[in-house]
Every structure is written in structure tokens, then in C-alpha cells.
Amino acid sequence: DVKVTQSSRYLVKRTGEKVFLECVQDMDHENMFWYRQDPGLGLRLIYFSYDVKMKEKGDIPEGYSVSREKKERFSLILESASTNQTSMYLCASRGRTNTEAFFGQGTRLTVV
Amino acid sequence: DAKTTQPTSMDCAEGRAANLPCNHSTISGNEYVYWYRQIHSQGPQYIIHGLKNNETNEMASLIITEDRKSSTLILPHATLRDTAVYYCIGLGFNKFYFGSGTKLNVKP
Numbered sequence: 600d601v602k603v604t605q606s607s608r609y610l611v612k613r614t615g616e617k618v619f620l621e622c623v624q625d626m627d628h629e630n631m632f633w634y635r636q637d638p639g640l641g642l643r644l645i646y647f648s649y650d651v652k653m654k655e656k657g658d659i660p661e662g663y664s665v666s667r668e669k670k671e672r673f674s675l676i677l678e679s680a681s682t683n684q685t686s687m688y689l690c691a692s693r694g695r696t697n698t699e700a701f702f703g704q705g706t707r708l709t710v711v
Numbered sequence: 712d713a714k715t716t717q718p719t720s721m722d723c724a725e726g727r728a729a730n731l732p733c734n735h736s737t738i739s740g741n742e743y744v745y746w747y748r749q750i751h752s753q754g755p756q757y758i759i760h761g762l763k764n765n766e767t768n769e770m771a772s773l774i775i776t777e778d779r780k781s782s783t784l785i786l787p788h789a790t791l792r793d794t795a796v797y798y799c800i801g802l803g804f805n806k807f808y809f810g811s812g813t814k815l816n817v818k819p
Contacts, residue, residue, distance in 0.1 A: 704754050
């Protein structure tokens with residue numbers, strides 16, 4: 600059974616903290632994605648990576664960075680968490696073109 | 712990337728077929744149409760995808776019009792567990808763009 604695993608289901612952090620969200624996939628996929636999901640706004644792409652150490656900005660990269668040191672792991676970093684980054688964060692991975700993407704269970708982050 | 716348009720919500724009686732439409736008039740010739748669903752507070756779940764031919768798997772059927780400007784996802788016998796938000800998305804080279812989707816309410 601294919602798996603995309605996010606390190607935490609729920610997370611509460613304080614304003615100004617550096618936050619790491621981890622995502623691991625076991626499918627040897629080249630492509631990995633980070634989205635955030637907010638009511639009324641749908642899923643919005645933050646960053647994606649198409650290979651180790653390669654990354655591209657999505658639609659809303661401000662306030663975020665990413666790291667892909669190994670193929671199976673894609674980390675999202677909030678350099679200095681703010682309350683407007685309270686959201687559901689979803690990681691996804693995908694193999695070659697025209698195949699489906701698989702999503703993790705999501706991390707609900709609350710910044711207080 | 713294709714922009715997709717879906718109804719905001721639909722109701723379906725349990726045991727009946729649920730037909731969810733999607734318009735994707737800007738889809739390009741080599742762009743697949745993907746369907747996902749999201750049950751409350753979970754990650755999106757892949758359902759099915761297709762290019763131009765109709766597709767069927769254990770979850771659903773996908774009917775794509777000949778001009779590829781629209782498609783319909785069919786859940787043949789909807790159950791209460793099929794209540795979810797259903798997303799029709801056009802796939803860019805390496806990005807998935809999700810719209811607002813259709814909230815399907817399956818009622819007893």
C-alpha cells in the first residue's frame with residue numbers, strides 16, 4: 600500500500616517559532632508538493648520539488664522554505680511562524696508525468 | 712493548466728448513482744483530467760483519471776466528452792461514506808491545481 604506520511608497530525612506553535620513539517624514517501628517518487636488548505640480558498644500550492652535538492656515556488660511561497668536532501672523526504676519550514684500561517688498543510692508525491700499524486704493525511708497547524 | 716468549473720454542491724440518495732459534472736474547456740490536448748475526493752479533515756484521495764477515453768475502476772467511472780471540454784464522474788451506487796468534496800483538476804506539467812470542488816451529500 601502506497602504511503603505518504605506527515606510527521607504530525609496536529610501541531611501548536613508560538614508566533615516567531617521556527618517550524619518544521621516533515622513528509623516522507625515510500626514510492627520512490629521524483630515529485631513532491633506542499634499545499635495549504637484554508638476554508639473558502641481550496642488547496643494552494645506553496646512549493647514543489649521535482650528532484651533531490653531541486654525546488655520551485657508555487658503560488659504562495661512567502662514565509663516558507665523547503666528542503667529536499669533525500670528523495671523520500673520533503674520538509675516545509677516556517678522560518679518565523681505567524682498566526683496567518685494557521686492552516687491545514689498537505690504533502691503529496693507523484694511519480695512520472697500523467698500518473699496520480701498521493702496525499703498525506705495532513706497536518707493541522709495552529710500558531711498562537 | 713486547465714481551469715475547471717464544478718457545481719458547489721449536489722445531493723444524492725443512498726444507493727443511487729451520483730453523477731458529478733466538471734467543465735474544463737481550456738484543457739490542452741495532452742492534459743489529463745484527474746478526480747480526487749476529500750473527506751472532512753483528511754488528505755485528498757485519488758479516484759480516477761483519463762485523457763480522452765472513458766475510464767472505469769473499482770471506485771468510479773469517468774466519462775469524457777469527445778471535445779474534452781467536460782467530464783462526468785459517476786459513483787454507481789453511492790453510500791453515506793461517499794459524502795465528501797469532489798475535485799476535478801487539470802494537471803499541469805508538475806503541479807496540481809485544485810479549485811473549490813463539489814460537496815456531495817449522500818442522504819439515506
